[in-house]
Each structure stands twice: as structure tokens, then as C-alpha cells.
Amino acid sequence: DLNSAAAFAVVHDVVKEGNKALAGGEAERDDLISLVTTFQELTGVLGFGFPSSQDSSGIVEGLLDFLLEMREEARAEKAYARSDAIRDRLTSLGVTIEDTAAGPRWRLGGPA
Numbered sequence: 001d002l003n004s005a006a007a008f009a010v011v012h013d014v015v016k017e018g019n020k021a022l023a024g025g026e027a028e029r030d031d032l033i034s035l036v037t038t039f040q041e042l043t044g045v046l047g048f049g050f051p052s053s054q055d056s057s058g059i060v061e062g063l064l065d066f067l068l069e070m071r072e073e074a075r076a077e078k079a080y081a082r083s084d085a086i087r088d089r090l091t092s093l094g095v096t097i098e099d100t101a102a103g104p105r106w107r108l109g110g111p112a
Contacts, residue, residue: 004046011042022094029108064095068104071097 018035067086074083087097090106098105 007042007046011039014039014042032108064106068106072104
């Protein structure tokens with residue numbers, strides 16, 4: 001007896017915790033990775049298959065780097081509305097951008 005109802009309740013709690021962290025802007029990358037790992041382990045036991053975060057993490061990092069390059073190009077062209085739109089969209093998705101002398105850096109979550 002697997003008690004699938006209780007198992008699904010635990011999966012729901014993990015997802016709810018992740019959503020709360022993202023909505024509150026308090027999500028740290030390591031915490032989110034831990035929640036995703038827990039989610040994948042729990043759903044794996046239940047027989048669900050999802051791509052692992054390791055499979056897609058390079059894609060996510062590549063896409064974010066590409067968007068930041070586009071933002072830097074817009075800033076160089078003095079197309080500040082486009083640059084701000086890229087930053088605002090990433091911020092709305094929970095990505096914090098920090099402009100440094102070495103170029104922009106990004107991380108998941110709100111301000112440190």
C-alpha cells in the first residue's frame with residue numbers, strides 16, 4: 001500500500017513551498033534546486049518522469065546570458081526602453097540583475 005493520496009499531498013506541499021518562495025522574491029538558487037530535486041525524487045517514486053534540472057540548467061544559463069547580452073547591446077545603442085524592458089521582464093520572472101564593472105551578473109531571487 002503506497003498511500004498515493006498522502007504521497008501526492010507531500011508533492012503538493014513541496015510545490016506550494018517553491019511557489020511561495022518565488023512569489024515572495026526570497027528564492028535562493030540553492031533552495032530552489034533543493035526543492036526541484038525533492039520534487040523529482042518524489043514524483044520519480046510515483047512513476048512520473050520529468051527532465052532533470054541538470055539536463056536543463058545549461059539551457060537556462062545560456063538563455064539568461066543571451067538575454068543579458070541583448071540588454072548590453074541595447075544599452076550600448078542607447079536603446080534604454082528595450083534594455084529596461086528586458087530587465088523588467090527578467091525581474092518579473094524572479095531573476096535579479098546586478099550591473100558590475102565586469103558586466104552584468106544574475107541570480108534567482110530578490111535583492112541580497
